[in-house]
Amino acid sequence: MNTLIFRTIAPFITALMLLFSVFILLRGHNEPGGGFIGGLIAASALAIYGIAFGVEAVRRAIRFHPLAIAGFGLLLSCIAGLLSIFFAVPFMTGLWIYPTVVGVEVGLSSVMLFDLGVYFVVLGAVASIALALEEREVD
Numbered sequence: 001m002n003t004l005i006f007r008t009i010a011p012f013i014t015a016l017m018l019l020f021s022v023f024i025l026l027r028g029h030n031e032p033g034g035g036f037i038g039g040l041i042a043a044s045a046l047a048i049y050g051i052a053f054g055v056e057a058v059r060r061a062i063r064f065h066p067l068a069i070a071g072f073g074l075l076l077s078c079i080a081g082l083l084s085i086f087f088a089v090p091f092m093t094g095l096w097i098y099p100t101v102v103g104v105e106v107g108l109s110s111v112m113l114f115d116l117g118v119y120f121v122v123l124g125a126v127a128s129i130a131l132a133l134e135e136r137e138v139d
Helices: 004-026 035-053 055-062 066-086 110-138
Strands: none
Touching: 004 035, 004 110, 035 055, 035 110, 055 110, 066 110
């Protein structure tokens, strides 16, 4: 399915899906969504881009090896869990800070850090599998 129409529209679909995946990630604690679903949508976007332009184009676009992205996500998730130990509260307890950014108070939580880690783990793992399958299919 390597038609001119598909190759023309694939970058737009990919960008839109990546933006939507971030939206799903950020709304995950108040409504359905979160890191897992957002990561799946982002990996699907990379798969569409890979179908249109090939595995090497996806590898150039993401710049890091997919398993390195998954490892970074695992590190973020572990840090989110370990933060509670330093504040003498039970493991994985949500901690909040309220910094002021450009005159607006923004609530940041360790729960969001955990979700971001899950997002990167799912994105890296699923993208790694999809790229490996696409490479084998081409050969």
